[in-house]
Amino acid sequence: MSTVTLKGRPVVDGVAEGEALVTKDTISGFGGINNATGEITEVRHELRGQSFAGKVLVFPGAKGSSGWASHFQTARLNGVAPIAMIFKYTTTKMALGAVIVRAPAVTDLDQDPLDVIKTGDWVKVDGNTGVVEVTPKAERA
C-alpha cells in the first residue's frame, strides 16, 4: 500500500475518512452551492453539478459573501455537508465555515493537497493532530 501522509495544522477536531472530491477552484457559499443537495452550482466552476455530500472536500478555500458559514450550516442541517475538509488558504469565511460544518478540518499542509490528492482517493483526516493519510484510488481497487 502506497499511502501518502501529509502533516498540517489542525483546524477542527475529530477524525473522519472517505472519498476525496478535489477542486482547484475556490467555493462560494451564497450563489455557489445548492444547500439542499450539496451540489456546486456556480456557473464557471469546474465541479458544477457535482455534490460534496459525504465527501472529503479538498479545495483552495472559501470566497464570496460573508454568508458562507450560514450556507454551509444549512447544508449540514440538510445532511449534505462534507464529512471532512482540507483547504489551503485561511480566511475568516473559511475558518468560521469549517467550525460551523463541524467536520474534521486541516490546513497548512507540508505538501500541496491539490497536487497530492485526486478525486476518488481514500482520505483520512485527523483534525486533532493535523495528519492526513491518502490512499490513491488505484491502490484501493
Place this chain on the structure above:
Amino acid sequence: MILTDDEKRVLDGSEGEARAHAMDLIIRYGKALGAERLVDTNSVCGGFVGALPGRRDVIPAEIKDDMEAVYSLLNLDSDKKLEIPQVKAMTYRLIDAMDPDKWQIQRVSEETKKISEDVGNFCSQIGVNRCNTCTPYQVGVVPVFGEHCAWMESSAVIYINSVIGARSNVEGAHSAAAAALTGKTPYWGYHTPEGRRGTHHIRVEKVPETMLDWGLLGYWIGEHVQDRVPVLTGIDHPANPNHYKHFGASAASAGGVEMFHIVGQTPEAPTYEKAFGGRALEGEFVYGAAQREEAFGYFSTATDTKVDFVKIGCPHASLEQVREVATLLDGKTLNPSTDLWVFTPRQIKAIADRQGYTATIEKAGAQVMSDSCAALSKVYPEGVKVAATDSAKQAHYMPAILKFQTWLGTTQQCVDAAITGEWRGGLT
C-alpha cells in the same frame, strides 16, 4: 490560544450558558484562524436573521415559532435552545427581509412578514439595534480610527477599514452573534497592523469621475487582486463618501477585497511607503481606459433592451443619491411597464420625506424603500426579465440570484430606462 482570566471565567459559565457557548465558538473560530488571542470589541454588525429566503426553510418545524431557539441555531450554531441574554457589545443589524411599510408592493408573503417581525422583535429584546441597512456607517454607526470591530457585510467592512481606519475582518453570522454576546473577536487579519498593509500597487491612469467609474475601477481591481490589499496611486483629488462606498462594494464583491489604500487620500496611506509598510509587493497593475472598458465588458451580458425593473441603492443610497434620483424624475412619469425602486436606510428616507424627495420620486411612479434589498431579500416586481442598475455589486449578484438579464449604467441612464422603458446606456 492565550485567554485572559475574564475570558476563561465566561467560558466556564460564570455569565451563563449562552455567553459560555458564544465564547467557546469565538475560541474555536480563533483557533481555526490561527489567532493567538482575542481582542475586545464594542462595535458589532451582523445579520441576525431567520427570515431571509433560503435560510428560513431549514428551521425545524418544532422550533419555528420559538425565536430564542431559532436564534440559538441560526446565529450561534447551538442545537440546544439557549437563554439569550442582552448583548454585551453595541450591536447593529444589517438588511432585513422586507420594508414593513412596503411589504405588499414587495410581494412579501404573510409568512415571511410574520417571521421578519418576530425575529426583529427578538433582536430588540436582546439589545440588537435594528438599523436594517447594509450601510450602518451612513446612519450614525461610525467607528473611530483604530477601533476594533466585528462587522459582517463586506461592503461595510471595506468602508470602515479603508476610509475610517477602523479594524474589522469580514465576519459571518455566527462569529458576529458570538462577538455581540462576549464583546470579543479573534485578534487576526485586519486587526493587526501587518495585516492591513498593501500587497498590490494599482497605478490609476484613467481617474474615475462618476459613480459608474468608481464601481468599474473597484470591480476590475477585485478581479485582479482577489482578497489582497490594493494600493492606488494617481488619484489626486479626494473622492466623496458615495464614491468610496461604491468602489469598496465593487472590489469586495468581485474579489473579496477587505481593505484598500489610496495614497494621499485614505488615512493609513499618507505616502506610498506607509501604505505598504515594508510588506513585499506581490503585483503591480496599470488601470487605464482599456481596463475601464474591460471592466464594463464583464457586465455586457444583457441583450434585451426592454427594461422591466430599475434598482438604485446598492449599497443603500445616500441622501445625495436619493436627491439625484428625485431631480432626474422631477415632473416625469415612469414607463407604465417599468418599475424603479430606490433602497435607502430608514433614517435617510425620513429626511428624504421631509425634503420632498420621496414625494417627487413617488409622483413619477417610482418607490423609495428601506430595510431591505432586491437581491438579498429577493424582493422585486412581478414578471421581471430585464433589470438595470447603477451598482456594479448589484449587477454582479442580480443575474446569479434573481436570474435577471442586467444592464449596468450611470444613475442617469438607469432613470432614463425607467422613463422610456428602453435601455439606451453604454460607456461614455
